[in-house]
Amino acid sequence: MIISFEGGEGVGKSTHSKLFCNHLQQRGLPWLSLREPGGSSFSEQLRPLFFEQGLDHLTELLLVLSSRRENITKLIEPAVAEGRIVVIDRFIDSTLVYQGVLGGIGVERTRQIMELTGTWREPDLTFVLDIDPARALKRIRPGDKFENQAIGFHEQIRKAFLELASQKRHVVIDADRKHEEVSRDILAVADSFLHV
Numbered sequence: 368m369i370i371s372f373e374g375g376e377g378v379g380k381s382t383h384s385k386l387f388c389n390h391l392q393q394r395g396l397p398w399l400s401l402r403e404p405g406g407s408s409f410s411e412q413l414r415p416l417f418f419e420q421g422l423d424h425l426t427e428l429l430l431v432l433s434s435r436r437e438n439i440t441k442l443i444e445p446a447v448a449e450g451r452i453v454v455i456d457r458f459i460d461s462t463l464v465y466q467g468v469l470g471g472i473g474v475e476r477t478r479q480i481m482e483l484t485g486t487w488r489e490p491d492l493t494f495v496l497d498i499d500p501a502r503a504l505k506r507i508r509p510g511d512k513f514e515n516q517a518i519g520f521h522e523q524i525r526k527a528f529l530e531l532a533s534q535k536r537h538v539v540i541d542a543d544r545k546h547e548e549v550s551r552d553i554l555a556v557a558d559s560f561l562h563v
């Protein structure tokens with residue numbers, strides 16, 4: 368089983384994916400967590416290249432997909448086969464939104480490229496953490512080339528995630544609340560999904 372956490376910058380994906388893994392641990396459920404871009408040791412080495420300034424969007428896409436291919440073959444599929452719950456901080460939806468929509472490659476074309484390259488793997492459940500970017504950006508100190516973009520970019524990211532989230536596997540979570548409240552909602556949805 369694969370569960371992904373998605374959303375714009377500063378929405379709390381890393382915090383909530385960690386809280387979620389703690390919860391799985393407490394319930395005695397086996398899990399594996401990773402982030403993208405990154406994950407396997409090869410993919411972590413690729414991460415700084417992905418953040419280089421001035422890459423065109425197709426190059427970004429190819430980099431993140433090489434990283435994902437390694438993750439899928441070396442980490443994700445073996446863990447799923449062992450019955451572990453794989454928790455991923457950003458996955459295919461970030462690619463559809465950042466490279467597909469914002470990068471102009473197109474959602475459908477990006478999805479096709481993923482299918483053709485063995486990097487299209489749909490999670491079973493996806494949490495989309497949602498906050499008004501004007502508020503979310505106050506929670507972080509902008510560092511990388513995406514975080515440093517103007518507010519209009521972040522508003523488009525939010526809109527694209529919400530449009531994408533109309534699929535069945537997505538659950539949109541209002542993340543503009545205290546961590547405990549957000550986490551409580553996430554755990555309730557996950558527990559009912561996992562039947563625990």
Ligand code: TMP
Pocket residue numbers: 376402403404431457458461462463465466513514
């Ligand atoms: P983060 O690890 O701090 O969330 O940063 C990852 C950044 O990489 C974030 O701005 C979104 C971006 N990204 C893409 O553009 N495409 C992708 O496929 C993924 C996984 C991330």
